[in-house]
Amino acid sequence: MSKFPKFLMVASVAALTAAPAMAEKLGLGRAATEAEVAAWDLDIFPDGSNLPAGKGDVWTGEEVFADACAVCHGEFAEGAGNWPKLAGGADTLDHEDPLKTVGSYWPYLSTTFDYVRRSMPFGAAGTLSDDDVYAIVAYILYSNDLVDDDFVLSKETFSDVVLPNAEGFIVDDRAETEYGTFTNRCMSDCKPGAVEITTTVVFPGDPNSGFDATPISQAVMGTAGATPDAAASTEEASAEDAPAEETAVVGEVAAPAVMALDEELVAKGEKVFKKCKACHKVGDKAKNGTGPILNGVFGRAAGTVDGFKYSKPMLAAAEGGLVWDETELSGYLANPRKYMKGTKMSFAGLKKDKDVAAILEFLKSHSQ
Ligand code: HEC
Numbered sequence: 112m113s114k115f116p117k118f119l120m121v122a123s124v125a126a127l128t129a130a131p132a133m134a135e136k137l138g139l140g141r142a143a144t145e146a147e148v149a150a151w152d153l154d155i156f157p158d159g160s161n162l163p164a165g166k167g168d169v170w171t172g173e174e175v176f177a178d179a180c181a182v183c184h185g186e187f188a189e190g191a192g193n194w195p196k197l198a199g200g201a202d203t204l205d206h207e208d209p210l211k212t213v214g215s216y217w218p219y220l221s222t223t224f225d226y227v228r229r230s231m232p233f234g235a236a237g238t239l240s241d242d243d244v245y246a247i248v249a250y251i252l253y254s255n256d257l258v259d260d261d262f263v264l265s266k267e268t269f270s271d272v273v274l275p276n277a278e279g280f281i282v283d284d285r286a287e288t289e290y291g292t293f294t295n296r297c298m299s300d301c302k303p304g305a306v307e308i309t310t311t312v313v314f315p316g317d318p319n320s321g322f323d324a325t326p327i328s329q330a331v332m333g334t335a336g337a338t339p340d341a342a343a344s345t346e347e348a349s350a351e352d353a354p355a356e357e358t359a360v361v362g363e364v365a366a367p368a369v370m371a372l373d374e375e376l377v378a379k380g381e382k383v384f385k386k387c388k389a390c391h392k393v394g395d396k397a398k399n400g401t402g403p404i405l406n407g408v409f410g411r412a413a414g415t416v417d418g419f420k421y422s423k424p425m426l427a428a429a430e431g432g433l434v435w436d437e438t439e440l441s442g443y444l445a446n447p448r449k450y451m452k453g454t455k456m457s458f459a460g461l462k463k464d465k466d467v468a469a470i471l472e473f474l475k476s477h478s479q
């Protein structure tokens with residue numbers, strides 16, 4: 112922090128003083144006056160160099176602060192409303208939610224002086240005299256318990272004050288010390304074996320937006336146990352089911368248990384089922400995954416798939432005699448967590464009625 116700006120400043124001053132020659136040559140501009148350079152050259156360095164003449168004590172500071180700063184920063188610099196706190200927070204930097212103030216966080220007092228002189232009071236910068244700035248900074252130190260109430264801040268006493276976090280900033284040397292660890296990238300054949308997606312994230316905002324943080328097609332391919340082949344044959348199985356059902360519909364009288372199916376709606380439901388696929392399987396080779404198999408779920412008692420570990424609320428509902436009929440399924444799928452507090456199904460719900468109708472038809476088609 113200290114060397115770089117100084118270097119920059121020296122360079123810019125050099126540029127300014129070199130300018131007249133160039134200006135003369137090109138017939139442009141004029142040399143900056145000494146007063147202009149002085150007005151611009153405000154930077155104060157951690158060692159106190161470039162500080163203006165003047166001084167201020169804590170009590171004067173309290174008065175000026177009450178007038179010019181307290182509306183936003185509080186009577187005791189403790190902050191007001193959402194305006195920054197300038198005091199407090201000692202020893203909180205290693206907390207999860209540290210309070211960073213001039214007292215607890217800022218490494219050098221020169222920054223405080225420079226900042227206040229340049230930019231405060233907010234909206235009326237430049238209205239404070241240098242003595243006022245000295246007094247206010249003394250008061251901010253006092254509010255942070257860093258000086259006694261008889262302290263007078265001046266160019267002479269400036270370096271007597273060392274802020275608690277002076278040693279807290281270090282030069283970032285990770286580029287040298289950790290270079291090897293973060294440049295060791297693997298570009299091919301990195302991890303032996305197939306990548307396995309063990310869990311998926313379903314975006315809770317809008318389940319119908321189609322946004323799914325884990326692309327479901329990949330999740331299905333990668334789900335433990337389900338090889339691409341198995342996934343494909345599940346698809347085939349459901350495709351094969353369809354004509355059989357049609358026959359069944361024709362033979363309604365012969366098989367009274369069979370429900371009438373709207374094939375078009377089943378097809379739509381199959382699309383909606385993409386939202387469920389990451390967790391649920393249907394078809395001949397279906398296995399339990401994050402969620403239970405859904406074969407036969409329509410009209411079945413809730414929470415009864417063998418080998419699936421249901422949540423307590425689901426088991427309680429099952430004990431209470433919950434059967435997945437049209438009404439119950441619609442309620443659950445539209446808003447799982449509202450329907451059943453504590454359910455393990457982390458799915459936001461189907462917002463559109465027509466999606467619910469379609470998925471029910473699809474589940475029906477796998478329930479006979
Ligand atoms: C109208 C409200 C207002 C007034 C009056 C005001 N400030 Fe501020 N102050 C702010 C805001 C807003 C910020 C944050 C600015 C930013 O983050 O860019 C701030 C930031 C600061 C900071 C830096 C805090 C930090 O930790 O980042 C200091 C120091 C400060 N003000 C001192 C003063 C002093 C001294 C006065 C009186 C001379 C004063 N302010 C008057 C609104 C105000």
Ligand code: HEC
Nearest residue numbers: 386387390401402403413414421422425454455456457458
């Ligand atoms: C992120 C994973 C996940 C998604 C996505 C998901 N479910 Fe579930 N589902 C579960 C889990 C886990 C359970 C078990 C809930 C419990 O035990 O509380 C469950 C339970 C169910 C049940 C009750 C089954 C039973 O045996 O009682 C039905 C019906 C159901 N889900 C249908 C769906 C449908 C339809 C979709 C898509 C619209 C879907 N789920 C999306 C994880 C999911």
